[in-house]
Amino acid sequence: MILDLLFPNRCICCNRIIEPELLVCSLCFSQIHFTHFDYYKNNPVAEKCRLLFPVENAYALIQFEEESLSRKIIHELKYRSRQKTGKILAEWTIEHLDFKSPKPDLLVSVPLHPKKLMKRGYNQLHLFTETLSRFYEIPFSHDLIKRNQYSKAQALKDKEHRIESGNTFSITEAITGKHILLIDDVFTTGNTVSSIAWNILNAGDNKVSVLVMAMDV
């Protein structure tokens, strides 16, 4: 309480004092570019995914433009130790995203490289995923996918092989007959989600959908 008085929560855009649970003030909120993509077969993120792997549905919440407030929000989430940003982004997602039935069976977040995890101290996707899981009543797993660690020398040697086989990630348990919603923060090339999607698809008779906080446009 005293800390709140001494260091009130401020809008990350204009610095105005705002309620503790908010990220931006109501004026700046209007500057956020929500994608208005429906969670359905044909939207730009689904089309980009489809070039890389068979995707059921795909969704991106906001547009990740240069110098934009959206970029600031993702930066806040990833680099400023403001984990609550994940919860706020999940709440915005809930306002926009209506899963058409059938809903996915499992929410899976993209794992961080262990070194990054150590540095940051948290995976920025966990709180986001858990908040969605509670609201949509879909279980989540933070451990289904493991990011393989490589030494630098090995990474160089294996680079080509790794790109070919996509074994940056591996799946930790036998899974089949599931529709998995893969969750990441920013969609750029799609290589990360594609690599994980192929692990899931090759593991059994599974389906993959994708949900990203922001899409690079």
Ligand SMILES: [Zn+2]
């Ligand atoms: Zn503001």
